Amino acid sequence: MQNKNTPMPRIHFHQQLDDLKDRLLAQAALAQQALDCVLDAYTGGDLGLCQHVMDNEQAINSSERLIDQAAYDLLAMEQPMAVDLRFLLSVIKINSDLERIGDQCVNIADRVRASTGLEKVTLPVDIPTMGTTAGVMIRTAIQSLLEADAFIAESVLEMDDRVDDMNHKAHADLTKLMMEQPEYAEQALNAVIICRNLERIGDHSTNIAEDVIFWVRGADIRHRLSVAMD
């Protein structure tokens, strides 16, 4: 809300909102890198990449605190209204989801490390494709944030079903393999957990998209189009 008596501080305030958005986008880039990295680690069994994901998570955690503090300071000092208030609340929520995407990537890195030394085996699951789909969900959610576009955000909600279906199918196929070829139970269990982690990344991307819709349209659509399972 523009206040005609004090135009300069409001311009300054909106500059601060833009800066905050830039910081959130940088945080999103870190989360995306973490996923790309851990998928490469899975494909190549590269422990160096796993370590990189762990280090990356520390950066995401530090950044989460700073972004939260900056959003809190703006709420406290500027007492924003309407769309600006919704933006700041969305920043706080999106920030939390990005940090949790980082955590999921660490969980995947843990499973990749646990798989090191185990016999390589072809499993009935296409983790790279599932991971790529989850990655597209993050990127699309962040694009909707960048462009303040609720239509782009809505497309993320539709993608979530695809990742959920892949996860259900992987769970069934990998359970079957565990029973038929128990010597590969560890590899199959690691894959089951990675699929669940990827599904969670899809859920967090969905949460981000919902927050963008809340910010742009002022509508809370949670639990209507999809249920974000944790």
Next chain:
Amino acid sequence: MQNKNTPMPRIHFHQQLDDLKDRLLAQAALAQQALDCVLDAYTGGDLGLCQHVMDNEQAINSSERLIDQAAYDLLAMEQPMAVDLRFLLSVIKINSDLERIGDQCVNIADRVRASTGLEKVTLPVDIPTMGTTAGVMIRTAIQSLLEADAFIAESVLEMDDRVDDMNHKAHADLTKLMMEQPEYAEQALNAVIICRNLERIGDHSTNIAEDVIFWVRGADIRHRLSVAMD
């Protein structure tokens, strides 16, 4: 912050904050019930209880939206400062964690339903004890909210390590069982997932405790004492 020129509206505002806290406590009671219920369902294999957890989740989801909206309205209309602003931001975050505890209970109910019809087998994991510990974490976190007591909240953070350790041990022991007795792979896999769900409930309880500390003391302690994995 009391405004001497307008005492009545501020009194009304603090009454609204108290009402919001009561609604959050009622939401917490639903989340606790969901966990109790799903643990009973696990022990007794009771599908009726599983259905109750599903129904309960709908109530939690509806309530989450209403609490979020009420917190947003108070932020927009009252433009609170300092401890009141921190309280409202904490309500929004705690509300989200309670809803996710409800989701985790639904995930556990799914695994209990998936176990129906499978041969009953003694597994090397004490899920009731792990579940009880997670339940104590929720209750303690909510007690710290009720009493605005950061010391009680800190005790939740210490309990989290115990649940994490139980989960790691269960993962190792159940993997071993899958390899040695593949005929019980499904039961063991369901138990692995339930343990991960319980660990997540511990993490959400930790998040709630951290939010209480932020509210009461104004300190953001995330990622210092423990890392909340998602």
